[in-house]
Amino acid sequence: MNEHKNVIDKNSPKPLYSQIADWFREKIISKEWSKNHQLPAEEDLAKQLEVSRGTLRKAISSLIKEGILIQIQGKGTFVAEPKVSHPFGQELISFAESMEREGIQFETKVLEKRLIHPNASIQKKFSLIEDQTVLYLKRVRYIDQEPVILLENYIQVNLCPGIELVEFERIPLFTAIENYSKRKIKSGIRQFEARGLEEEQSALLSLPIGAPVLYIDQITYLDESIPVEVSQVWLRSDKYSMASYLHRD
Amino acid sequence: MNEHKNVIDKNSPKPLYSQIADWFREKIISKEWSKNHQLPAEEDLAKQLEVSRGTLRKAISSLIKEGILIQIQGKGTFVAEPKVSHPFGQELISFAESMEREGIQFETKVLEKRLIHPNASIQKKFSLIEDQTVLYLKRVRYIDQEPVILLENYIQVNLCPGIELVEFERIPLFTAIENYSKRKIKSGIRQFEARGLEEEQSALLSLPIGAPVLYIDQITYLDESIPVEVSQVWLRSDKYSMASYLHRD
DNA sequence: GAGTGGTCTAGACCACTAG
DNA sequence: TAGTGGTCTAGACCACTCT
Numbered sequence: 001m002n003e004h005k006n007v008i009d010k011n012s013p014k015p016l017y018s019q020i021a022d023w024f025r026e027k028i029i030s031k032e033w034s035k036n037h038q039l040p041a042e043e044d045l046a047k048q049l050e051v052s053r054g055t056l057r058k059a060i061s062s063l064i065k066e067g068i069l070i071q072i073q074g075k076g077t078f079v080a081e082p083k084v085s086h087p088f089g090q091e092l093i094s095f096a097e098s099m100e101r102e103g104i105q106f107e108t109k110v111l112e113k114r115l116i117h118p119n120a121s122i123q124k125k126f127s128l129i130e131d132q133t134v135l136y137l138k139r140v141r142y143i144d145q146e147p148v149i150l151l152e153n154y155i156q157v158n159l160c161p162g163i164e165l166v167e168f169e170r171i172p173l174f175t176a177i178e179n180y181s182k183r184k185i186k187s188g189i190r191q192f193e194a195r196g197l198e199e200e201q202s203a204l205l206s207l208p209i210g211a212p213v214l215y216i217d218q219i220t221y222l223d224e225s226i227p228v229e230v231s232q233v234w235l236r237s238d239k240y241s242m243a244s245y246l247h248r249d
Numbered sequence: 250m251n252e253h254k255n256v257i258d259k260n261s262p263k264p265l266y267s268q269i270a271d272w273f274r275e276k277i278i279s280k281e282w283s284k285n286h287q288l289p290a291e292e293d294l295a296k297q298l299e300v301s302r303g304t305l306r307k308a309i310s311s312l313i314k315e316g317i318l319i320q321i322q323g324k325g326t327f328v329a330e331p332k333v334s335h336p337f338g339q340e341l342i343s344f345a346e347s348m349e350r351e352g353i354q355f356e357t358k359v360l361e362k363r364l365i366h367p368n369a370s371i372q373k374k375f376s377l378i379e380d381q382t383v384l385y386l387k388r389v390r391y392i393d394q395e396p397v398i399l400l401e402n403y404i405q406v407n408l409c410p411g412i413e414l415v416e417f418e419r420i421p422l423f424t425a426i427e428n429y430s431k432r433k434i435k436s437g438i439r440q441f442e443a444r445g446l447e448e449e450q451s452a453l454l455s456l457p458i459g460a461p462v463l464y465i466d467q468i469t470y471l472d473e474s475i476p477v478e479v480s481q482v483w484l485r486s487d488k489y490s491m492a493s494y495l496h497r498d
Numbered sequence: 499g500a501g502t503g504g505t506c507t508a509g510a511c512c513a514c515t516a517g
Numbered sequence: 518t519a520g521t522g523g524t525c526t527a528g529a530c531c532a533c534t535c536t
Contacts, residue, residue: 015524018498041502052526054303057503062498067438072473073503074533080474083438092495188495189316189332193486194443194461212443212461224321225329237442244493246341246437249267249311264505290521301507306522322522323515 008049016051020059028068028079039069039077066091067245087243092188092220095141095149095233096172104143110168111204112138115157122154125219125230133157135164137173140204143239147205150234159183159228174220177229183222191217192242201234213237257298265300269308277317277328288318288326315340316494336492341437341469344390344398344482345421353392359417360453361387364406371403374468374479382406384413386422389453392488396454399483408432408477423469426478432471440466441491450483462486 007023008016027033039045042060046053060077063069067087071077086098099106116136118126126134134154141149153173155163160180168176174185195215202209214237220229235242256272257265276282288294291309295302309326312318316336320326335347348355365385367375375383383403390398402422404412409429417425423434444464451458463486469478484491 017524021498043502052528054527055525058524070436070474071503072534074501074535075473076502083468088493088495092497185497187319187497189492190495191490191492192441192463193490194463194484195486196445196459196461210445210459210461212445212459214441214443214463219332224324225319235443237444241440241442243438243440244337246337246439248341248434248436249270266505292521301509303508304506307505320522321515322513323520325515325521 008051017055017058017062020049020051020056021062024059024063025068033079035079035081037079039079041076062091065245065247083243085243086240087245088190092185094172094174095151097174099141099143100172106148107142108169109140109142110137111140112136113164113168115164118154122230126154126156126227137168139168146239148236148239150201150204151231152233153229153231155229156227159222159226173229177220181222181228185228186221186223187225188218188220193217195234197234205234205236207236214242216242257300266304266307266311269298269300269305270311273308273312274317282328284328284330286328288328290325311340314494314496332492334492335489336494337439341434343421343423344400346423348390348392349421355397356391357418358389358391359386360389361385362413362417364413367403371479375403375405375476386417388417395488397485397488399450399453400480401482402478402480404478405476408471408475422478426469430471430477434477435470435472436474437467437469442466444483446483454483454485456485463491465491 008019010016012019024033033039040048042053042056046056049056060069060071064071067083068080069077070080085102088098093101096106096108114136115133117131118134118136122134135157137151137153137155139151139153140147141151155173155177157164160177163176163180166176166180178185193215194212196210197205197207197213199209201213202211205213207213214235216231216233216235218229218231218233219227220231222228257268259265261268273282282288289297291302291305295305298305309318309320313320316332317329318326319329334351337347342350345355345357363385364382366380367383367385371383384406386400386402386404388400388402389396390400404422404426406413409426412425412429415425415429427434442464443461445459446454446456446462448458450462451460454462456462463484465482465484467478467480467482468476469480471477
């Protein structure tokens with residue numbers, strides 16, 4: 001009768017809508033549901049999954065924001081055609097998480113990792129009043145042996161004690177922050193600019209000085225608008241351009 | 250008893266949650282609710298507005314995505330501190346709409362407006378098979394007499410007949426598309442890159458050749474994933490950088 | 499008319515925060 | 518313990534699409 005029962009665990013602390021969304025993503029990534037596939041009607045699907053229609057709709061809604069599903073009133077719910085790579089719908093995911101989700105192979109090289117006193121600009125972003133130390137991280141990401149992303153991160157160590165010991169070659173920064181702070185990352189702001197490469201950066205990204213790159217300034221927050229991480233990212237947009245799905249209410 | 254009754258019109262075709270969201274925006278923009286102001290509890294507010302808590306939460310949720318409100322479990326709902334300018338939360342709004350909402354004065358100069366046969370790259374984005382004509386628009390936007398944005402738009406005229414007569418100096422493109430197509434714009438995709446200016450563009454934006462600018466490639470869709478407009482935008486990110494609020498579920 | 503998604507309701511219980 | 522948001526339910530009715 002109920003072939004999907006096993007995928008939903010009502011006793012898990014993870015919300016049902018989130019479990020359902022994960023299950024949809026799997027179906028779609030595995031091509032079990034390929035593009036333009038029509039999903040069962042909401043009412044039927046809700047019955048099969050033994051959840052209310054509202055819960056199901058919350059799951060669908062998050063995938064619409066990611067650009068993975070589309071809904072047309074009177075017709076149905078369909079798997080969207082993939083339009084672009086590297087989408088960052090509304091969901092705050094790190095570059096590493098994004099690449100992993102897309103199945104892109106990459107390597108991370110840690111150039112620097114040390115505790116520093118941040119300059120005034122970083123302090124301001126953290127709303128720091130006292131002169132506290134933060135963990136400074138400088139990394140380059142390679143795809144197919146080519147350098148594509150240069151990242152500088154500043155992490156509030158007092159919010160995640162012990163994080164300075166993490167091997168950031170393998171562990172995604174967001175994972176480490178959530179583990180060591182024992183809290184969840186809640187939101188973030190990304191600001192997009194275009195910049196010409198300076199000498200030091202140009203060597204690291206194998207591009208000439210002055211070459212235009214996407215520059216992203218990011219602040220990541222825990223609950224209650226507590227800033228936990230500030231980063232500056234230089235991105236070769238010839239190799240990895242970023243895209244956003246937008247919707248009009 | 251009920252001081253807010255007048256703001257919600259249950260007979261309007263506009264959904265209640267959307268009316269409530271507009272009402273919140275007004276309260277916040279007018280500073281009646283200033284930053285860090287705590288909103289009444291959801292249950293109380295729902296009673297005052299004579300709507301269900303679910304409807305109220307849907308309105309709040311859209312403002313959270315825009316970065317205007319934050320919610321903290323156990324504490325309450327608060328007006329967020331403005332963090333950046335030019336946010337494009339989840340909402341698909343045009344550059345003109347965005348600037349208007351922020352109260353930025355700008356001027357638009359139309360450099361070209363004519364029907365053309367688009368090249369292969371544009372045709373592909375429209376998924377056009379036949380060789381149809383589209384309306385080509387080339388505009389520059391000035392803020393404080395300085396050129397800041399260069400826009401090239403390609404509009405499917407057969408979806409919005411008559412749109413070629415619009416005075417685009419005054420009328421926002423999205424408004425014109427919705428009026429002439431008699432349909433609503435539903436979604437869009439923006440792809441961000443960094444590019445160096447070419448000669449012609451550099452003259453229009455008053456920047457040297459090769460200067461890095463934000464390049465945004467956008468496709469706008471009506472219902473059912475019908476592409477109605479394709480645009481290429483060059484943006485002086487020293488004058489107008491774009492920011493996105495992101496949230497983690 | 500039958501089938502779909504879009505909106506809305508009125509509850510219920512849980513998780514978290516603070517005094 | 519009281520107050521807050523977070524999740525979930527089981528319905529209802531409406532708007533739209535297709536035949």
